[in-house]
Amino acid sequence: MAARSALRAFGKPYLPSSPPLASRISSRLGHAALVVHGRQHQHASSSAPPTRLHRQPAAMAPPVVQLKAPNGVEIALPTGLFINNEFVESSSGGKLASVSPINGEEICSVEAASSADIDRAVAAARAAFEAPAWRQLPGAERGALMLGLADLIEQRRETLATVETWDNGKPYLVSLNEDLAEVLACLRYYAGWADKLQGASIPTTTPAKKLAYTLRQPVGVCAQIIPWNYPLAMAAWKLGPALAAGNTVVLKPAEQTPLSILLVADLVRQAGFPPGVVNVVNGRGADAGQALASHPGIDKVAFTGSTLTGRAVMKAASAGLKNVTLETGGKSPLVVFADADMEQAARWAYVGIMSNQGQVCTATSRLLVEASVADAFSRAFLDVVRSQAKVGDPFSPDTTHGPQVSRLQYDKVLAYIDGAKKQGAKLELGGQSAAKAVGVGSGFFIQPTVFSAVTKDMDIFRDEVFGPVVAITSFADEAEALRLANDSMYGLAAAVFTQNVARAHRVAAALDAGTVWINSSNDSDIQVPFGGFKQSGIGRELGEAALAAYTETKAVHVNLGSRL
Numbered sequence: 128m129a130a131r132s133a134l135r136a137f138g139k140p141y142l143p144s145s146p147p148l149a150s151r152i153s154s155r156l157g158h159a160a161l162v163v164h165g166r167q168h169q170h171a172s173s174s175a176p177p178t179r180l181h182r183q184p185a186a187m188a189p190p191v192v193q194l195k196a197p198n199g200v201e202i203a204l205p206t207g208l209f210i211n212n213e214f215v216e217s218s219s220g221g222k223l224a225s226v227s228p229i230n231g232e233e234i235c236s237v238e239a240a241s242s243a244d245i246d247r248a249v250a251a252a253r254a255a256f257e258a259p260a261w262r263q264l265p266g267a268e269r270g271a272l273m274l275g276l277a278d279l280i281e282q283r284r285e286t287l288a289t290v291e292t293w294d295n296g297k298p299y300l301v302s303l304n305e306d307l308a309e310v311l312a313c314l315r316y317y318a319g320w321a322d323k324l325q326g327a328s329i330p331t332t333t334p335a336k337k338l339a340y341t342l343r344q345p346v347g348v349c350a351q352i353i354p355w356n357y358p359l360a361m362a363a364w365k366l367g368p369a370l371a372a373g374n375t376v377v378l379k380p381a382e383q384t385p386l387s388i389l390l391v392a393d394l395v396r397q398a399g400f401p402p403g404v405v406n407v408v409n410g411r412g413a414d415a416g417q418a419l420a421s422h423p424g425i426d427k428v429a430f431t432g433s434t435l436t437g438r439a440v441m442k443a444a445s446a447g448l449k450n451v452t453l454e455t456g457g458k459s460p461l462v463v464f465a466d467a468d469m470e471q472a473a474r475w476a477y478v479g480i481m482s483n484q485g486q487v488c489t490a491t492s493r494l495l496v497e498a499s500v501a502d503a504f505s506r507a508f509l510d511v512v513r514s515q516a517k518v519g520d521p522f523s524p525d526t527t528h529g530p531q532v533s534r535l536q537y538d539k540v541l542a543y544i545d546g547a548k549k550q551g552a553k554l555e556l557g558g559q560s561a562a563k564a565v566g567v568g569s570g571f572f573i574q575p576t577v578f579s580a581v582t583k584d585m586d587i588f589r590d591e592v593f594g595p596v597v598a599i600t601s602f603a604d605e606a607e608a609l610r611l612a613n614d615s616m617y618g619l620a621a622a623v624f625t626q627n628v629a630r631a632h633r634v635a636a637a638l639d640a641g642t643v644w645i646n647s648s649n650d651s652d653i654q655v656p657f658g659g660f661k662q663s664g665i666g667r668e669l670g671e672a673a674l675a676a677y678t679e680t681k682a683v684h685v686n687l688g689s690r691l
Contacts, residue, residue, distance in 0.1 A: 189216045192235045198299065198522040200289040202390075206237040208244055208409065209392035211251040212402035218243045223409055225386050228296035228530040228537075229521060231569035237385050240410035242418040245377070248406040249424040252348045252375040255403025261375065264401075266322030273318035273370055276398040277311050280391065284311075287387055291359055294386045296529040296571070297483055298521045302359075310363040313653050313669075317367030320674060324372060326681075338685040343678045345373035346450055347426030350419045352412075352440065353388075354431045355381035355532050356486040356593075362388055364653075365429050366405065368673040374427070377406045379419055381432075383533050385409040412436065420444050427677065430454070431488070433591075434617075434662050441665075452666035452676045454488065454658060456591045457619030460612035461491035461648055462634065464605075465500045467624035471646065473507035476597075477515060479622060479648030481575055484528055485595035486536070488663075489620035491648045493581075493588060494599045495611050501601040505579055508599075509556055516575045518561045530562075530571040531594060537571035540594030544576055547587045552578040552598070583614055591617070605634065613639045618660025622648040641667075 189207035191214075196202060207214030221239035226232065240248070255261050280287065288303035297306075326341035349369050353361040358380055369376050380388045392407040408415055416436075420428050420443035427450040430440045437455035444451050461479055463472045479491035496504045521529035531537040537560075544558055557576035565572045573595060581588050581598035588598050602608040612621060621640040625631050635643040641659040644650065651657055656672035658664050666676050 188214055189238050196289045196293050198289060200286060202286055202290060204386060205389050205393055208238045208240055209407040210248045212396045217241060223382055223385055225294055227293050228532050228571040234293060237409050240408040240415040244408060245415060245418040245422060248377045248408050249348060249422050251403035252377050252406055253424055255401055256348055256375040260401040261404055269373060270318040270321035272398055272400055273314050276394060277314040279394040279398055281311055287390055290387045290390060292521050294384045296521055296532055298526050298529050300524060306357060306360050309360045313363040313367045316653050317371040321371040324674060324678060336687050336689045338687055340683050342681040344681055346677055346679055347374060348424060349374045349376050349427040349429060350425045351376055351378040352416055352430045353380055355383040356483060358384045358387050361431050364668050368677045372674055372677040374677055375404050377408060377419060379408050379410060379415055382411050417443055423447055425449060454664045454668060456617055457488045457663050458493060458591050458615050458617045459489055459491045459620040460493040460495050461622040462608050462612055463496045463504055464625040465497040466626045469504055469507050472624040473511045475648045476508055477511045480597045481516060481595050482649060484531055486532060486593050489649055491622050492597055494597055495608055496599060496601055498601040498603055505599055509577060512556060512575050512577060518572055519565050531573060534571060540573055540592055543587055543592045544596060547578050547585060550585045552585055553580040555579050583611060609637050616661055617663045619663035
C-alpha cells in the first residue's frame with residue numbers, strides 16, 4: 128500500500144527481535160496488573176488526595192449485540208464502556224441510544240458513562256501510564272503495536288465502514304474509500320514517529336563546565352473528545368500522536384455516533400496494547416465530557432467540535448491548567464478571482480462545501496466571487512451541483528449525499544435556510560428537505576442548497592451552518608475580497624482561486640486562517656499541520672506539529688566539574 132510505502136520511506140520498518148513483541152509485552156503485564164489493582168497513586172500535578180486503586184469485583188459484561196445493517200453486513204457489536212481492556216457496564220446503569228439518520232430508527236443502545244465511570248477510566252489510564260509494560264516499552268515496539276492495530280482495522284474495514292455509515296449517514300463508499308484510508312494512513316504515519324521523538328544536546332555558555340540536553344517525554348493521561356462528523360478519522364488524528372509519544376488515552380466519542388469506536392476498541396485489545404493504554408467511554412457531553420475535561424487525573428485535553436462546546440471544555444480544563452488542544456468551528460471563505468479557471472473553481476467549490484453533507488469544519492461555505500465573473504461562476508457552480516449531487520440511500524453506490532447526522536442538525540440547517548429566504552438571499556437551488564424525494568420520510572435528508580446575493584450581515588454569511596448550504600457574495604477588488612474573507616470570528620481555513628502566482632501567495636498570507644488552499648479546497652494531508660486562528664481553535668493537529676502537543680520538553684543540566 129502507498130501508506131505503508133510512505134512509512135518505510137520515513138523510517139526503517141520495525142523488525143521484531145527475539146523474544147517476540149507479544150511475549151515481551153505480556154511478560155510486563157503481570158506487574159502492570161499489580162499497579163492497576165494494588166498501588167496507591169497520587170497524580171503529581173493534582174492537589175486531590177491520593178486514590179487507592181482496589182481490585183473491584185468483576186461486573187457483568189454488557190451484551191454484544193448482533194446486528195444486520197441495511198447493506199446486509201452482520202455485525203457483532205460490543206456495547207460496553209471499554210476500560211482496562213474490558214467492556215464493562217456503566218456504574219449508573221445509564222444507556223445511550225444510537226439513532227440512524229437514514230430512517231430515524233434506533234440501531235441499538237450502548238452503556239453511558241457516569242462521573243464514577245470516568246474516574247475508573249482515568250485511574251486505568253494513569254496506572255497504565257506508570258506501568259513498565261507501557262512506560263518502558265521502546266518506541267519501535269509502540270510503533271509495532273500501532274502498525275498491528277492499523278492492520279486489524281484494514282482487515283475489518285468493510286464492517287467499520289458499514290457501522291460508520293449506518294450511525295453517521297455519510298455515503299458508504301466515502302466511509303470505506305476515504306475515511307478508512309485516512310485512518311490507516313494516519314496510524315501508520317505516527318507509528319513511524321514512535322522511535323524518533325528525540326531530544327537534543329545544547330551548547331551552553333560555559334561548555335567546559337556544563338553539558339545540557341533535552342528529553343521529549345509523554346504528557347501523561349490524555350482526554351480525547353471527538354466529533355460526530357468523522358468519528359473514525361478524528362479518533363485516528365488524536366490516537367496516532369498520543370500513542371506514538373507514549374501517552375495513555377481516555378477517548379469519548381460523540382453521543383450521536385457511539386458505535387464504530389467500540390469496534391476499534393476491541394481491535395486495540397486484539398492488537399496487544401497493555402490494559403488501560405486506550406479506554407473508550409461513551410456518554411453525554413454534559414455528563415461524561417464535563418467530567419473528563421475537568422478531571423484532576425487528566426494531563427491533556429484534545430477536543431474537536433463546536434466553538435461553543437470548545438469554550439466549555441477549555442473552562443473545565445482551566446482549573447487544572449491542563450495542556451489543551453482545540454479544533455472548533457469555521458466559516459471558511461473560497462475566493463474566486465476573475466482570472467481563475469472557472470471550471471476548476473466550480474468543481475473544487477462543490478467539494479469544499481458539499482462533502483459530507485456540508486458537515487465539515489473547514490467547509491468553504493462562503494463563495495466570494497469577483498463581480499465581473501460572478502454570473503459565469505454561479506452558472507458553472509450550479510451546473511456542477513446539479514450534475515454531481517445525488518441525495519439518497521447512503522448504502523447505494525450512486526449516492527453522493529446522505530442525511531444530516533441527527534434530527535437536531537436537520538432542523539438547524541432547515542432553520543438557516545428559512546432564515547436566509549426571509550433575510551433576502553436569492554435561492555438558486557434546493558432549499559428544502561429531501562426526505563420525501565429519497566423515499567425515507569423519517570430520514571434527515573436535505574437538498575444541496577445554493578444562495579446568491581448574500582450580504583455580510585446575513586446569518587448564512589456569518590454563522591457556521593454545518594450543512595449543504597452555500598452563500599455566494601461578490602466583491603469588487605482584492606482589498607474588498609480580503610475584508611469580506613476576514614470578517615469572521617472564525618479562522619480555520621480558506622481557499623483562493625487565481626492564475627496569478629504573486630496574488631495567490633499574497634492573498635494566502637493575508638487571509639486569517641490556519642489552512643489556506645491555493646486552487647483547491649479541503650484537500651488536507653496528514654503530514655501537514657492543521658488548526659485554526661481566532662475562535663477556530665488552539666494548537667495544531669497532524670504532521671510533526673501534533674507530536675509537540677503530546678510531549679513535554681525536559682531540560683537536563685549536567686555539572687562537569689564546577690565546585691562551590
